[in-house]
Amino acid sequence: MFEQYLPIIVLIGIAVTLALVLMLISRLIGPHRPNAPKLRPYESGMDPVGDAKERYSVSFYMVAMEFIVFDLEIVFIYPWAVRYQELGFGTFWAVMVFLSILTLGLFYTLKKESKSFEMTKTK
């Protein structure tokens, strides 16, 4: 039964090899002018050293909410789209109902987001 997993193992092998080779090439032929900010671990533009209990702007929370909306959408839409021929036209309306509810949720978070951005601006 392991034969059917062979392509995945090959894929993982290619990925690892490719990454190693690319790092090696850049190490060999790239210029090296290190400075302090460059040598720091990359942490999405934030200071990587410090208290882990940092306070975030509340706007991040709204962005996360919107991410959830689209994330859920793709989880349900994708399998439905793949299987649409077999599932039939009835499911089209079911998905439309689902999408409209999600859209309402998106509008709600957008409204709330504008409010929370106003709060950060006036600060």
Place this chain on the structure above:
Amino acid sequence: MEILNDLMNYLPAAIVAIGGLVVMMQDGYKVKSRTIYSTTMIFLGLALVVATHDLFFAERSELFSGMALSGGTAAYGTFIVVFGAFFTVILTHDYLIGVKHNFPQVYPLLMFCTVGMITLATANDLVTVFVGLETMSICLYALAGIIRDKRLGVESALKYFIMGAFSTGFFLYGIALLYGATGYTRLEEIGAFTDGGLIYWGGVSLLMVGFFFKVSAVPFHMWTPDVYTGSPTTIAAFMATAAKTATFVALVLVLERALPFAAEQLVGTFSVIAIMTMILGNVVALVQDNVKRMLAYSSIAHVGYLFVGLAAGTVEAYSAVLFYLLAYTFMNVGAFGVIAYYEKNHDVHFNNVESYSGLGYQQPIMAVLLSIFLFSLAGIPISAGFNAKLLVFAAAVDAGLIALVVIGVLASAASAYYYLRVMVYLYMREPKEVVTLIQPKLVYSVSLVLLAGLTLYFGVMVGDVMSMLNSFFAVSEAATAAAP
């Protein structure tokens, strides 16, 4: 269109869901709180009308290719849940204005919570049970902490969330193991299996643990007192009545349809849990000075009485359990409602029973209403609570669980002490400090009077409901007998 037809049979949930979305958008676009409240009431009122119609006229059928049920116990559960939500919204509106924290977000949350409860009460598949349970629970976590700047409220929300998430893990693992043992998640199809070995019993036990957590049976009750004390009082009423009703309807349905074989084997387990729950709930409630906390422990005790019915496991016992839930909804929403009225404009410490001293003669209607609800909770005749207890215990005696019933009656007798104690303070003690109660709003008093009226009505007229409930199970047994 089959799906439209199904939706027509599932109308209460659809109405509440659409209403919840409308109310949510109103909140997003900053509509006045008063308008949001009215919209909520319109949608819930409509759903209540449809649910009442369904209760009497809906035919039993399977919806959404067998994922959900309509008619019968499903319609009954839907009715109780929507009824509870309707009165909770009335009381919550008044309560939140009283404590000067009028968050309009509470209305969409309450409505989505109601949708989850309806899904739970009408579920015919373990996956639907899970979806309903989680929709309900997530909204309840948020509702418990809706007053954000109250320390106790936030604490209770966090506690509830952590314990709830933990119990969800048990529940989901139980479903997974049952699916592994039987290959189905549909209730009747699991019911066809009588013994699936270790995996089957592991699944049954974990599923039951998940349910016991949600209905707060001892020894899974630890979160209940803290959460009920910290939550806004009317929300606590909603948790104790509608949420418990929905979970118990699902539990009865799972036991009756999916696990009839396991239910016979689990009589001992249910008996032990019933004894522990009744004794602990009642004994700890005896020493509570905080009325809200006392009612929280009393709700644990009532879960114990309900478990006596589950242990009996006959059709009559399941019907009695369902009637108990109806009666409990009337009297407990009412009792919490009056306490919420007393609490308004005061801090948490006003829930102490001593601060009720001498309040019985101010606003006499409210004190009389509280007395009716507490008499009913104690199970004193001519009240719905008495009939509910009588039916559950009678069904247990018929099933031969004499010792269990003796313990139940003794525990119930002890409970009279802490219910009557509140009335002693209301009427027979001199007030220590002068408290002026505000005039209750007309809608508030009328809804409480209605609840008290229903409590007394079902203290007398119990036959119709019982014959209706018995017919639900009779039909379902005939259907399962005819199916193979």
